[in-house]
Amino acid sequence: MKIKTGLMLGAALLTAGIVQAADSGFDLETVNPEADRKALQAYFKERFPKAEIEDYVNGIYAVDAPSREQWEALEEFPPYEFDIEEGERLFNTPFANGKGYADCFENGGIGIRHNYPYWNKEQGTVKTLEMEINECRENNGEKPLRWSKGDISRISAYMAWTSRDMPINIQVPKDDPRALAAYLDGKKFYYTKRGQLNLSCANCHLQGSNIRVRADIPGPMLGQTTHWPVFRSKWGEMGTLHRRYKGCHRDSRSRPDQPQSETFRNLEYFQSYMNNGLVSNGPGSRK
Protein backbone atom coordinates (compact mmCIF):
# COMPACT_ATOMS: atom_id res chain seq x y z
CA MET A 1 0.00 0.00 0.00
CA LYS A 2 2.71 2.44 0.96
CA ILE A 3 4.72 3.59 -1.99
CA LYS A 4 2.24 3.58 -4.82
CA THR A 5 3.30 5.75 -7.70
CA GLY A 6 6.67 6.96 -8.84
CA LEU A 7 8.15 3.76 -7.62
CA MET A 8 11.04 2.74 -9.80
CA LEU A 9 11.22 -0.97 -9.55
CA GLY A 10 13.98 -2.69 -11.42
CA ALA A 11 12.64 -3.54 -14.84
CA ALA A 12 13.54 -7.05 -15.81
CA LEU A 13 14.26 -7.47 -19.47
CA LEU A 14 12.83 -10.65 -20.79
CA THR A 15 15.28 -12.23 -23.08
CA ALA A 16 14.54 -15.91 -23.12
CA GLY A 17 11.15 -17.24 -24.09
CA ILE A 18 9.65 -13.89 -24.90
CA VAL A 19 6.01 -14.02 -25.73
CA GLN A 20 6.56 -15.93 -28.99
CA ALA A 21 6.36 -13.06 -31.46
CA ALA A 22 9.62 -11.17 -31.37
CA ASP A 23 12.04 -13.65 -32.72
CA SER A 24 15.25 -12.00 -33.67
CA GLY A 25 16.89 -11.25 -30.35
CA PHE A 26 17.63 -8.39 -28.02
CA ASP A 27 21.18 -7.37 -28.84
CA LEU A 28 22.78 -5.58 -31.76
CA GLU A 29 24.33 -8.77 -33.09
CA THR A 30 21.08 -10.68 -33.45
CA VAL A 31 18.30 -8.13 -33.78
CA ASN A 32 16.69 -8.10 -37.22
CA PRO A 33 13.77 -5.75 -37.88
CA GLU A 34 12.48 -7.63 -40.90
CA ALA A 35 12.48 -10.95 -39.05
CA ASP A 36 10.63 -9.28 -36.16
CA ARG A 37 8.03 -7.83 -38.47
CA LYS A 38 7.35 -11.16 -40.16
CA ALA A 39 7.25 -13.00 -36.85
CA LEU A 40 4.71 -10.54 -35.50
CA GLN A 41 2.43 -10.97 -38.49
CA ALA A 42 2.76 -14.75 -38.23
CA TYR A 43 1.91 -14.60 -34.54
CA PHE A 44 -1.32 -12.72 -35.16
CA LYS A 45 -2.24 -14.86 -38.16
CA GLU A 46 -2.13 -17.85 -35.89
CA ARG A 47 -3.73 -16.16 -32.93
CA PHE A 48 -6.69 -14.65 -34.81
CA PRO A 49 -6.94 -16.70 -38.02
CA LYS A 50 -10.09 -14.92 -39.16
CA ALA A 51 -8.65 -11.41 -39.10
CA GLU A 52 -7.04 -10.08 -42.28
CA ILE A 53 -3.58 -8.60 -41.79
CA GLU A 54 -4.65 -5.38 -43.61
CA ASP A 55 -7.38 -4.92 -41.04
CA TYR A 56 -4.98 -4.52 -38.10
CA VAL A 57 -4.82 -0.81 -38.88
CA ASN A 58 -8.20 -0.77 -37.13
CA GLY A 59 -6.76 -1.92 -33.82
CA ILE A 60 -9.03 -3.82 -31.48
CA TYR A 61 -11.83 -3.46 -34.03
CA ALA A 62 -9.99 -5.90 -36.29
CA VAL A 63 -10.50 -8.72 -33.81
CA ASP A 64 -13.46 -7.88 -31.57
CA ALA A 65 -16.80 -7.90 -33.39
CA PRO A 66 -19.00 -6.19 -30.76
CA SER A 67 -16.74 -3.19 -30.33
CA ARG A 68 -16.33 -3.01 -34.09
CA GLU A 69 -20.06 -2.39 -34.52
CA GLN A 70 -20.00 0.55 -32.14
CA TRP A 71 -16.95 1.93 -33.85
CA GLU A 72 -18.41 1.66 -37.34
CA ALA A 73 -21.41 3.64 -36.14
CA LEU A 74 -19.00 6.24 -34.75
CA GLU A 75 -17.07 6.44 -38.02
CA GLU A 76 -20.22 7.26 -40.00
CA PHE A 77 -19.84 10.80 -38.76
CA PRO A 78 -16.16 10.82 -37.92
CA PRO A 79 -15.54 12.84 -34.77
CA TYR A 80 -12.21 14.06 -36.18
CA GLU A 81 -13.69 15.76 -39.25
CA PHE A 82 -13.70 19.19 -37.70
CA ASP A 83 -10.12 18.75 -36.55
CA ILE A 84 -8.96 17.90 -40.06
CA GLU A 85 -10.57 21.08 -41.38
CA GLU A 86 -9.11 23.15 -38.61
CA GLY A 87 -5.75 21.46 -39.16
CA GLU A 88 -5.83 22.37 -42.83
CA ARG A 89 -6.57 25.98 -41.98
CA LEU A 90 -3.70 26.10 -39.46
CA PHE A 91 -1.38 24.37 -41.92
CA ASN A 92 -2.09 27.00 -44.57
CA THR A 93 -1.91 30.04 -42.29
CA PRO A 94 1.43 31.78 -42.88
CA PHE A 95 3.81 32.49 -39.99
CA ALA A 96 4.65 36.12 -39.10
CA ASN A 97 7.63 35.93 -41.48
CA GLY A 98 5.39 34.98 -44.39
CA LYS A 99 6.60 31.37 -44.61
CA GLY A 100 4.52 28.32 -43.74
CA TYR A 101 4.59 24.64 -42.85
CA ALA A 102 4.68 23.71 -46.52
CA ASP A 103 8.14 25.28 -46.75
CA CYS A 104 9.56 22.95 -44.10
CA PHE A 105 8.55 19.57 -45.50
CA GLU A 106 9.18 17.52 -48.55
CA ASN A 107 6.42 17.77 -51.16
CA GLY A 108 5.00 20.75 -49.29
CA GLY A 109 4.02 18.42 -46.43
CA ILE A 110 1.37 16.63 -48.48
CA GLY A 111 1.30 12.83 -48.60
CA ILE A 112 4.36 12.24 -46.43
CA ARG A 113 2.97 10.90 -43.14
CA HIS A 114 3.66 7.27 -44.01
CA ASN A 115 7.44 7.97 -44.00
CA TYR A 116 7.41 8.98 -40.32
CA PRO A 117 9.12 8.50 -37.98
CA TYR A 118 12.47 8.24 -39.76
CA TRP A 119 16.13 8.00 -38.82
CA ASN A 120 17.94 11.31 -39.29
CA LYS A 121 21.61 10.59 -39.83
CA GLU A 122 22.85 14.19 -39.54
CA GLN A 123 21.21 14.63 -36.17
CA GLY A 124 21.70 11.04 -35.06
CA THR A 125 18.15 10.67 -33.81
CA VAL A 126 14.64 9.51 -34.69
CA LYS A 127 12.45 12.32 -36.00
CA THR A 128 8.70 12.21 -35.58
CA LEU A 129 6.19 14.25 -37.54
CA GLU A 130 5.12 16.25 -34.47
CA MET A 131 8.74 17.02 -33.67
CA GLU A 132 9.29 18.46 -37.14
CA ILE A 133 6.06 20.47 -36.97
CA ASN A 134 7.41 22.24 -33.91
CA GLU A 135 10.90 22.58 -35.36
CA CYS A 136 9.36 24.22 -38.40
CA ARG A 137 7.66 26.74 -36.15
CA GLU A 138 10.77 27.50 -34.14
CA ASN A 139 12.96 27.84 -37.22
CA ASN A 140 10.53 30.46 -38.41
CA GLY A 141 10.44 32.41 -35.17
CA GLU A 142 7.19 30.97 -33.81
CA LYS A 143 6.63 29.43 -30.38
CA PRO A 144 6.42 25.62 -30.29
CA LEU A 145 3.00 24.06 -29.68
CA ARG A 146 2.19 21.84 -26.71
CA TRP A 147 2.94 18.21 -27.57
CA SER A 148 -0.02 16.09 -26.56
CA LYS A 149 -3.18 17.72 -27.85
CA GLY A 150 -4.65 20.83 -29.39
CA ASP A 151 -3.28 22.46 -32.53
CA ILE A 152 -0.36 20.08 -32.97
CA SER A 153 -2.74 17.14 -33.19
CA ARG A 154 -4.93 19.03 -35.68
CA ILE A 155 -2.04 19.89 -37.98
CA SER A 156 -0.78 16.33 -37.69
CA ALA A 157 -4.31 15.03 -38.41
CA TYR A 158 -4.53 17.08 -41.59
CA MET A 159 -1.12 15.87 -42.74
CA ALA A 160 -2.09 12.27 -41.99
CA TRP A 161 -5.31 12.74 -43.92
CA THR A 162 -3.36 13.72 -47.04
CA SER A 163 -1.44 10.44 -46.74
CA ARG A 164 -4.34 8.08 -46.26
CA ASP A 165 -3.91 4.65 -47.79
CA MET A 166 -0.25 5.16 -48.57
CA PRO A 167 1.83 2.11 -47.57
CA ILE A 168 3.85 2.66 -44.42
CA ASN A 169 7.49 2.94 -45.29
CA ILE A 170 9.86 2.91 -42.34
CA GLN A 171 13.55 2.35 -42.99
CA VAL A 172 16.31 1.27 -40.66
CA PRO A 173 19.27 2.39 -42.79
CA LYS A 174 22.12 -0.10 -42.81
CA ASP A 175 24.80 2.55 -43.25
CA ASP A 176 24.34 3.90 -39.73
CA PRO A 177 24.45 1.38 -36.87
CA ARG A 178 22.86 3.95 -34.56
CA ALA A 179 19.59 3.50 -36.43
CA LEU A 180 19.44 -0.17 -35.54
CA ALA A 181 20.35 0.72 -31.96
CA ALA A 182 17.36 3.10 -31.81
CA TYR A 183 15.10 0.38 -33.18
CA LEU A 184 16.45 -2.06 -30.59
CA ASP A 185 15.89 0.44 -27.81
CA GLY A 186 12.23 0.76 -28.82
CA LYS A 187 11.86 -3.00 -29.05
CA LYS A 188 13.33 -3.54 -25.60
CA PHE A 189 11.02 -0.93 -24.18
CA TYR A 190 8.00 -2.74 -25.56
CA TYR A 191 8.94 -6.08 -24.05
CA THR A 192 10.35 -4.97 -20.72
CA LYS A 193 8.28 -5.47 -17.59
CA ARG A 194 8.21 -2.35 -15.47
CA GLY A 195 6.48 -0.39 -12.78
CA GLN A 196 4.82 -1.54 -9.62
CA LEU A 197 2.45 -3.76 -11.60
CA ASN A 198 5.37 -5.40 -13.41
CA LEU A 199 3.69 -5.02 -16.80
CA SER A 200 5.22 -4.74 -20.23
CA CYS A 201 3.42 -3.32 -23.25
CA ALA A 202 3.61 -6.84 -24.69
CA ASN A 203 1.88 -8.30 -21.62
CA CYS A 204 -1.30 -6.52 -22.61
CA HIS A 205 -0.99 -6.07 -26.37
CA LEU A 206 0.53 -9.42 -27.34
CA GLN A 207 -0.26 -12.02 -24.66
CA GLY A 208 -3.32 -10.16 -23.43
CA SER A 209 -4.67 -8.80 -26.70
CA ASN A 210 -8.41 -9.19 -27.11
CA ILE A 211 -8.71 -10.52 -23.54
CA ARG A 212 -10.55 -8.46 -20.97
CA VAL A 213 -8.85 -6.39 -18.28
CA ARG A 214 -12.01 -5.64 -16.36
CA ALA A 215 -14.19 -4.12 -19.13
CA ASP A 216 -11.24 -2.90 -21.26
CA ILE A 217 -9.84 -4.96 -24.10
CA PRO A 218 -6.26 -4.29 -25.14
CA GLY A 219 -5.91 -4.31 -28.91
CA PRO A 220 -3.20 -6.12 -30.88
CA MET A 221 0.36 -4.82 -31.03
CA LEU A 222 0.29 -4.99 -34.81
CA GLY A 223 -1.17 -1.80 -36.31
CA GLN A 224 -1.02 0.29 -33.15
CA THR A 225 0.59 3.32 -34.76
CA THR A 226 -0.94 3.52 -38.24
CA HIS A 227 -3.79 5.90 -37.51
CA TRP A 228 -2.53 8.70 -35.29
CA PRO A 229 -3.48 11.23 -34.09
CA VAL A 230 -6.70 9.83 -32.65
CA PHE A 231 -9.97 11.35 -31.54
CA ARG A 232 -10.61 9.36 -28.42
CA SER A 233 -14.08 9.37 -26.86
CA LYS A 234 -12.55 9.10 -23.40
CA TRP A 235 -10.53 12.28 -24.04
CA GLY A 236 -13.38 13.96 -25.90
CA GLU A 237 -10.77 15.40 -28.27
CA MET A 238 -7.76 14.65 -30.44
CA GLY A 239 -4.51 13.47 -28.94
CA THR A 240 -1.13 12.36 -30.21
CA LEU A 241 0.40 8.90 -30.09
CA HIS A 242 2.76 9.96 -27.32
CA ARG A 243 -0.18 11.06 -25.21
CA ARG A 244 -1.48 7.52 -25.47
CA TYR A 245 1.99 6.10 -24.72
CA LYS A 246 2.08 8.15 -21.57
CA GLY A 247 -1.30 6.84 -20.42
CA CYS A 248 -0.45 3.21 -21.08
CA HIS A 249 2.98 3.63 -19.51
CA ARG A 250 1.32 5.04 -16.39
CA ASP A 251 -1.02 2.02 -16.31
CA SER A 252 1.92 -0.13 -15.24
CA ARG A 253 2.33 2.26 -12.29
CA SER A 254 5.61 3.59 -13.62
CA ARG A 255 6.59 7.22 -13.74
CA PRO A 256 5.75 7.81 -17.41
CA ASP A 257 8.12 9.34 -19.93
CA GLN A 258 7.27 12.65 -21.53
CA PRO A 259 5.98 13.07 -25.10
CA GLN A 260 8.81 13.24 -27.65
CA SER A 261 11.40 11.92 -25.22
CA GLU A 262 14.04 9.85 -26.93
CA THR A 263 12.52 6.73 -25.38
CA PHE A 264 9.08 7.38 -26.85
CA ARG A 265 10.51 8.33 -30.25
CA ASN A 266 12.48 5.10 -30.38
CA LEU A 267 9.36 3.22 -29.32
CA GLU A 268 7.41 4.84 -32.15
CA TYR A 269 10.21 3.94 -34.56
CA PHE A 270 10.12 0.29 -33.55
CA GLN A 271 6.32 0.11 -33.57
CA SER A 272 6.01 1.87 -36.92
CA TYR A 273 8.52 -0.47 -38.49
CA MET A 274 6.30 -3.37 -37.38
CA ASN A 275 3.54 -1.78 -39.46
CA ASN A 276 5.40 -1.78 -42.77
CA GLY A 277 3.10 -3.58 -45.18
CA LEU A 278 0.02 -1.89 -43.73
CA VAL A 279 -1.33 1.48 -44.86
CA SER A 280 -1.34 4.83 -43.19
CA ASN A 281 -4.93 5.58 -42.11
CA GLY A 282 -4.87 8.54 -39.77
CA PRO A 283 -6.49 10.29 -38.19
CA GLY A 284 -8.46 7.66 -36.29
CA SER A 285 -11.22 7.40 -33.73
CA ARG A 286 -11.15 5.16 -30.71
CA LYS A 287 -13.11 4.52 -27.58
Place this chain on the structure above:
Amino acid sequence: MRKLVTAAASAAFIFTTFAMPAQADNHSAQIAEGKSIYLSKKRGNCISCHQISDPDANQAGNQGPPIVAMKQRFPDKRTLRAQIWDATRNNPLTIMPPLGKHWILSEEEIDAVVEYVYQF
Protein backbone atom coordinates in the same frame (compact mmCIF):
# COMPACT_ATOMS: atom_id res chain seq x y z
CA MET B 1 -21.18 -30.03 -5.99
CA ARG B 2 -20.02 -26.45 -5.47
CA LYS B 3 -23.31 -25.56 -3.79
CA LEU B 4 -22.85 -28.47 -1.48
CA VAL B 5 -19.33 -27.43 -0.60
CA THR B 6 -20.47 -23.90 0.09
CA ALA B 7 -23.38 -25.11 2.17
CA ALA B 8 -21.08 -27.35 4.18
CA ALA B 9 -18.60 -24.54 4.57
CA SER B 10 -21.19 -22.08 5.78
CA ALA B 11 -22.61 -24.67 8.16
CA ALA B 12 -19.15 -25.09 9.57
CA PHE B 13 -18.85 -21.35 9.68
CA ILE B 14 -22.08 -20.94 11.65
CA PHE B 15 -20.93 -23.65 13.98
CA THR B 16 -17.66 -21.91 14.71
CA THR B 17 -19.48 -18.62 15.07
CA PHE B 18 -21.39 -20.03 17.98
CA ALA B 19 -18.50 -21.98 19.39
CA MET B 20 -15.89 -19.25 19.29
CA PRO B 21 -17.58 -15.92 18.74
CA ALA B 22 -14.56 -13.68 19.10
CA GLN B 23 -12.36 -15.53 16.63
CA ALA B 24 -15.14 -16.06 14.13
CA ASP B 25 -16.03 -12.38 14.13
CA ASN B 26 -12.48 -11.60 13.37
CA HIS B 27 -12.53 -14.02 10.46
CA SER B 28 -15.63 -12.57 8.84
CA ALA B 29 -14.16 -9.10 9.16
CA GLN B 30 -11.05 -10.43 7.46
CA ILE B 31 -13.11 -11.93 4.65
CA ALA B 32 -14.98 -8.67 4.15
CA GLU B 33 -11.65 -6.90 4.00
CA GLY B 34 -10.42 -9.47 1.47
CA LYS B 35 -13.46 -8.90 -0.68
CA SER B 36 -12.93 -5.18 -0.70
CA ILE B 37 -9.31 -5.71 -1.72
CA TYR B 38 -10.40 -8.07 -4.48
CA LEU B 39 -12.87 -5.58 -5.93
CA SER B 40 -11.09 -2.29 -5.45
CA LYS B 41 -9.12 -0.83 -8.32
CA LYS B 42 -6.86 1.00 -5.88
CA ARG B 43 -6.04 -2.16 -3.94
CA GLY B 44 -5.76 -5.71 -5.33
CA ASN B 45 -7.97 -5.14 -8.36
CA CYS B 46 -8.11 -8.92 -8.83
CA ILE B 47 -11.47 -8.43 -10.51
CA SER B 48 -9.83 -6.80 -13.50
CA CYS B 49 -8.48 -10.24 -14.46
CA HIS B 50 -10.41 -12.95 -12.59
CA GLN B 51 -14.06 -13.88 -12.61
CA ILE B 52 -15.46 -14.99 -9.29
CA SER B 53 -18.99 -16.05 -8.43
CA ASP B 54 -19.65 -13.26 -5.99
CA PRO B 55 -22.76 -11.30 -6.99
CA ASP B 56 -20.94 -8.03 -6.34
CA ALA B 57 -18.18 -8.87 -8.78
CA ASN B 58 -19.57 -7.59 -12.06
CA GLN B 59 -17.69 -6.85 -15.27
CA ALA B 60 -14.78 -9.00 -14.26
CA GLY B 61 -11.96 -9.43 -16.79
CA ASN B 62 -10.66 -12.77 -18.02
CA GLN B 63 -6.91 -12.36 -18.38
CA GLY B 64 -6.49 -15.00 -15.68
CA PRO B 65 -8.39 -18.19 -14.85
CA PRO B 66 -11.69 -17.88 -12.94
CA ILE B 67 -11.42 -18.20 -9.18
CA VAL B 68 -13.17 -21.54 -8.61
CA ALA B 69 -12.46 -24.68 -6.62
CA MET B 70 -9.70 -22.99 -4.68
CA LYS B 71 -9.68 -25.58 -1.88
CA GLN B 72 -9.31 -28.44 -4.34
CA ARG B 73 -6.67 -26.73 -6.42
CA PHE B 74 -4.73 -25.33 -3.50
CA PRO B 75 -5.06 -27.89 -0.70
CA ASP B 76 -2.15 -26.10 0.91
CA LYS B 77 -3.21 -22.52 1.45
CA ARG B 78 0.40 -21.42 1.47
CA THR B 79 0.72 -22.28 -2.24
CA LEU B 80 -2.20 -19.99 -2.98
CA ARG B 81 -0.68 -17.24 -0.90
CA ALA B 82 2.62 -17.63 -2.74
CA GLN B 83 0.86 -17.31 -6.11
CA ILE B 84 -0.67 -14.03 -4.99
CA TRP B 85 2.47 -12.76 -3.30
CA ASP B 86 4.59 -13.25 -6.42
CA ALA B 87 3.04 -14.83 -9.52
CA THR B 88 6.29 -14.43 -11.45
CA ARG B 89 7.83 -17.26 -9.44
CA ASN B 90 5.70 -19.73 -11.39
CA ASN B 91 5.72 -17.85 -14.67
CA PRO B 92 8.16 -14.99 -15.25
CA LEU B 93 6.09 -13.74 -18.20
CA THR B 94 2.78 -13.70 -16.38
CA ILE B 95 0.64 -10.60 -16.63
CA MET B 96 -0.38 -11.04 -12.98
CA PRO B 97 1.35 -8.39 -10.84
CA PRO B 98 3.52 -9.54 -7.90
CA LEU B 99 1.20 -8.13 -5.27
CA GLY B 100 3.34 -8.89 -2.25
CA LYS B 101 6.79 -8.58 -3.71
CA HIS B 102 6.07 -5.12 -5.13
CA TRP B 103 4.29 -3.84 -2.01
CA ILE B 104 1.01 -3.43 -3.81
CA LEU B 105 -0.66 -5.10 -0.83
CA SER B 106 0.54 -5.45 2.74
CA GLU B 107 1.05 -8.89 4.29
CA GLU B 108 -2.22 -8.53 6.22
CA GLU B 109 -4.05 -7.58 3.05
CA ILE B 110 -2.69 -10.62 1.27
CA ASP B 111 -3.85 -12.83 4.12
CA ALA B 112 -7.28 -11.25 3.86
CA VAL B 113 -7.61 -11.76 0.11
CA VAL B 114 -6.43 -15.36 0.48
CA GLU B 115 -9.20 -16.00 3.02
CA TYR B 116 -11.74 -14.38 0.73
CA VAL B 117 -10.86 -16.35 -2.42
CA TYR B 118 -10.50 -19.58 -0.44
CA GLN B 119 -14.27 -19.64 -0.05
CA PHE B 120 -14.78 -20.07 -3.80
